[in-house]
Amino acid sequence: MKHHTNHHAHMAADFRKRFWIALVLTIPILILSPLLQELVGLRDTIRFSGDLYVLFGLSTAVFFYGGWPFLKGLFQELASKQPGMMTLVSVAITTAYIYSSAVVFGLTGKVFFWELATLVDVMLLGHWIEMKSVMGASKALEALAKLMPSDAHKLMPDGSVKDVPLGELAVDDQVLIKPGEKIPADGVIVNGESAVNEAMLTGESTPVTKKTNDKVIGGAINGEGSLTIAVKGTGKDSFLSQVIDLVKQAQESKSKTQDLANTAAMWLTLIALSGGAITFFIWQGIMGRDLSFAIERAVTVMVIACPHALGLAVPLVIAVSTALAASNGLLIRNRPAFERARKVQAIIFDKTGTLTEGRFGVTDTLLFSQDIDENTLHQYAASVEANSEHPIAKAIAASSDNKLPIENFRGIAGKGAEAWVEGKEIKVVSPGFLREQDIGMDDKRVEELKAQGKTVVFVLFDGQLKGAIALADIIRPESKQAIAALKAMGIKCIMLTGDNKQVAQWVSDQVGLDEFFAEVLPQDKAAKVKEVQSRGKLVAMTGDGVNDAPALAQADLGIAIGAGSDVAVETADVILVRSNPLDVVALLNLSKATYAKMIQNLVWATGYNAFAIPLAAGALYSWGVLLSPALGAALMAASTVIVAINARLLTISRSPVAVEVLPDHKLGGESAK
Known part of the structure; x- marks a missing residue:
């Protein structure tokens, strides 16, 4: 995780440095550009002998230094046979640079150095903003990693207390936690009583009263009482470490919607390159316009079509949603299953420990x-x-x-x-x-x-x-609320229990279930899940993650609820830290909201290109409407910023929420688990 974060921090710093240097060099480039001199009426005042060579030198510096990340990306994309945004930018700035350089050294035409420089500036600024946004999406994990204190008050055999680094703690060591201090490791209270704030770990804002024999989680904040705990989990075995690992895996896992974005980006690259070539051919070969005009149109088409926002649309939403889920006690292990959660039609709850305490x-x-x-x-x-x-x-x-x-x-x-x-x-x-x-x-x-x-x-x-x-x-007090919220979302609520029918009927009546299966043996639970699936429904199974393992694996979405500090439940797709059925509602709402954000971003990123490419090609030229390369780059960067802001607006709710999404058939559909 640390390496992952440092990588983004290094890239952000690199783009920031290149942007400011390129921007400083761009100012004299703008002053020396003949076209801009004419626009402000100062062409004869500013011109001097050899000015074009100075312009060429400054532009060369911007092209090679400012444009290096894109030129390097071009070779990487071509090597992997996946042309994308870097290919488009590189082709655009290389075309402008080579053509303008030829004009400086004798070719008849116009120089596009100012368009080249401003395009590089805008692209560097966009990437800098991207990297900052991606880093921001991981801040919840950084906050989790910082929860642990640097040392602990270890009780020694002679009764004394010694401050030791966390790395020196071992299982069964006894540790003293004073009022207001962070708990240094997972453990069990052997002496004392206090209210413990676990908000950053579970999303539960109210401090939880803890007494002898209760479990505590490393990173939680002790309240007003002193506690002595026996250490049960340290290092990689601790709850916090497992949470960070799970969230990191989920953020880096492949999303089905990401596949769609990658496919769209590849096609957009091909469309842009072929569109640029066709634009050049039409204006130069058919319309008979001069070479500089045709090149300007071709360059603008390739700039405006850069799938910059498209490349950010899905990954940033994934990063934000996963971090948001983790900070609310929802740990995503299987991202494709999480994305399917929005389509769940039936939820089966295990009774004991899930709907009941x-x-x-x-x-x-x-x-x-x-x-x-x-x-x-x-x-x-x-x-x-x-x-x-x-x-x-x-x-x-x-x-x-x-x-x-x-x-x-x-x-x-x-x-x-x-x-x-x-x-x-x-x-x-x-x-x-x-x-x-x-x-x-x-x-x-x-x-x-x-x-x-x-x-x-x-x-x-x-x-x-x-x-x-x-x-x-x-019966858990939240069970009735959760069932009501799920039914309001149109989801059928079913209960599985090994208890007799009278008990099952009573619980069903109390919480308002649609259906229940009573007297079901643990080994038969998976068969009941399969039975509900045979009705043509996408089924989620919610259980404690131990004796419900086969049923969790059989379900389209397996949810382990109330896992507490035992987060490594291998058969669950999602782990809910708290024993709160309302978190199931929050999970489904977050899945819907995440999908909606992905689609909004994809629609914006591709829709903007569909609108802008014809304008860049000169489709409305006869009406006096033309997009310059610099304006095209500015619009593209604006699209990227909008996508980033939209992703950061993602929220989570434990009430039934209606989320507008596009029908699946418009996205190519998804296969069931």
């Missing part, structure tokens, strides 16, 4: 006695269950922050737990315990909760049934 939580509370309220029921039940490690017990324990002291805690094997709380015998038990103890329960609400696939536990006070607590896998 993958952990039990309290969803409903039932009261069977008027002498107790919900808060009290939860407080007593949570106090008992706080001593158990069972997932259901942990969920109940988390339902109340005001726990009470307990005595004589005892687990009831396979049935629940009991303890004394404030002099009361509290039992939190399963339906099986009620049957064993012959405790009657005929409340219809309990059956309704069970029908939804929820787990129901009962709370007894001194042997009396006081209430029930229903639990289920907690």
Whole structure:
């Protein structure tokens, strides 16, 4: 990445230097040009003996020094048998230079040195702007690379703290992070609690509360608390390094739309060269105009047709979109698949860990006695269950922050737990315990909760049934919003789960899915993806990237969601750092917006040429309309700047967005994955 960035920086500096030197030399060239002297009425005042030789010398310097990048590019393009923009520029300035030099040394005609010089100036300026734009598109990656601090506070075996360079950290080393400092490496918190700002890594603006056993990512900023972490990932194994590598690969990967741009550039080169030759032949051979006029028209045609903007149209959008995606927690691994995302017609979500949080939580509370309220029921039940490690017990324990002291805690094997709380015998038990103890329960609400696939536990006070607590896998709060946004975009939303139909139906109803597949074994998920594809739909699969791997690979677009610090998910085309289904919406919107920007740039770059080439050839000459080579170069440079600015206007949205794009058949279509 560093070499890649340095290359662009060197090129930008080179073009900048050549531009300023050529511009300084152009001023006397303009003053000494006979045509400009006539235009301002100073021909007799400025002329002196040998002035044309001085003009020739200055123009030679501009041609060889200022024009060298284009002359070098000509040989490179011809060697690769891919004539392009460099070929056009080189032919244009070489034609002008050779013809004008011949006039200086005796040939009858006009000199075009000022057109040559101004063309070189404008082309150098355009390339300088291009390089600066490309460098700007990589600034998000540079910012990522700068996130890491230079050293870390390593805890030594004797309890002391030593500042060491990051390169000296090893896995399982313990590191102290003070308030406000950057986290030096991926790791797990072994002591302390704090709010951590991961905005530059995940796009999540709100600081995330982290406590013991939580993972932290190197480069994130610690908040108000001190943390001690055990290092788990350093160097190339760190989350940040993997992100930078993935983004770099995506920026450099081949785009299908880029193939179209390259093809257009090649044809435009052939059209320009043949157009220049035809223009010269018509004006010189058929219309009988003088040689200098015919050459001027031919040169202008070749200048105006330079596919300068076309060459920048797609690569700059790719660079901007990839960096924008990375800074928002969307990591693109497979660019052609990302470009297909705009055409997705159906999305299949894995349930656990994707639409849901993958952990039990309290969803409903039932009261069977008027002498107790919900808060009290939860407080007593949570106090008992706080001593158990069972997932259901942990969920109940988390339902109340005001726990009470307990005595004589005892687990009831396979049935629940009991303890004394404030002099009361509290039992939190399963339906099986009620049957064993012959405790009657005929409340219809309990059956309704069970029908939804929820787990129901009962709370007894001194042997009396006081209430029930229903639990289920907690649905992510963003899931309903994401599904609504996707459906608004006309995308069919489907869920895959190994759970029974009742659970699947409940989740489906809660988030508003179109369809679901229940009781699906992990090895059968890919077959379900294939089934939806057989309906003629382009399918995206969204899962956790582990047991969903075959399904992610089968889908036209595989999205690994909630990958956290495990970003190297080989089967996914796109990795979403956060466990937020709304990022799927952002991904599809970005794909559409990226494609739209590419097409806008391609249409502008080619449409401008289609309009300008006839004018350059002299099609409207009888109406007094002619484009000079310098004006042609200025228009071409303006086209390049517009393309660069348009690419930088790319934005990302997590709401349903309608993006205008051209129909695929106008672009030659794309094949499915």
